[in-house]
Amino acid sequence: MKRPPLILYLLGALWILPLTLxxxxxxxxxxxxxxxxxxGLLEIRTLWIIGSPGAQxxxxxxxxxxPEERDRPRLRVHxxxxxxxxxxxxxxxxxxxxxxxWAVNVMIVRPKPEDYPDYLPMRDRHGNPEPLWWRAYAxxxxxxxxxxxxxxxxxxxxxxxxxx
Ligand SMILES: [Zn+2]
Numbered sequence: 001m002k003r004p005p006l007i008l009y010l011l012g013a014l015w016i017l018p019l020t021l022x023x024x025x026x027x028x029x030x031x032x033x034x035x036x037x038x039x040g041l042l043e044i045r046t047l048w049i050i051g052s053p054g055a056q057x058x059x060x061x062x063x064x065x066x067p068e069e070r071d072r073p074r075l076r077v078h079x080x081x082x083x084x085x086x087x088x089x090x091x092x093x094x095x096x097x098x099x100x101x102w103a104v105n106v107m108i109v110r111p112k113p114e115d116y117p118d119y120l121p122m123r124d125r126h127g128n129p130e131p132l133w134w135r136a137y138a139x140x141x142x143x144x145x146x147x148x149x150x151x152x153x154x155x156x157x158x159x160x161x162x163x164x
Pocket of ligand 1: 078082143146
């Protein structure tokens with residue numbers, strides 16, 4: 001997704017302020033050890049993140065543990081897709097809906113790697129299926145969208161994506 005114009009970014013930032021404040025509380029639980037501002041997000045290095053993803057974004061706060069991972073262009077684009085998603089789905093609905101979809105995936109869908117495109121992280125580097133809780137995460141509709149967009153960005157199909 002393209003970087004939003006400044007006025008829309010500012011309005012969106014105000015709109016998702018409740019989510020950003022929730023992220024600020026989460027930052028304390030994750031134990032912050034570094035912070036910087038980068039391309040519209042407050043990037044906070046923490047000691048840990050639940051599930052150990054490359055990064056996690058809540059409102060306008062992106063958490064990460066590994067600076068190399070933080071600077072990976074695909075990840076930067078991916079995390080900013082989630083910011084737009086939370087603006088579009090509302091700061092109140094996005095996180096509960098995300099969690100609900102994860103729970104539905106764990107209990108009902110039970111995603112199999114072969115049913116999803118290659119760019120979704122459904123298998124480990126040895127080609128073995130990731131655990132169900134991880135596959136359930138990768139199959140959440142908003143994750144699929146973010147992975148599709150960061151994949152297309154990596155293929156050069158989305159020049160100027162937000163975060164690039
Ligand atoms: Zn994601």
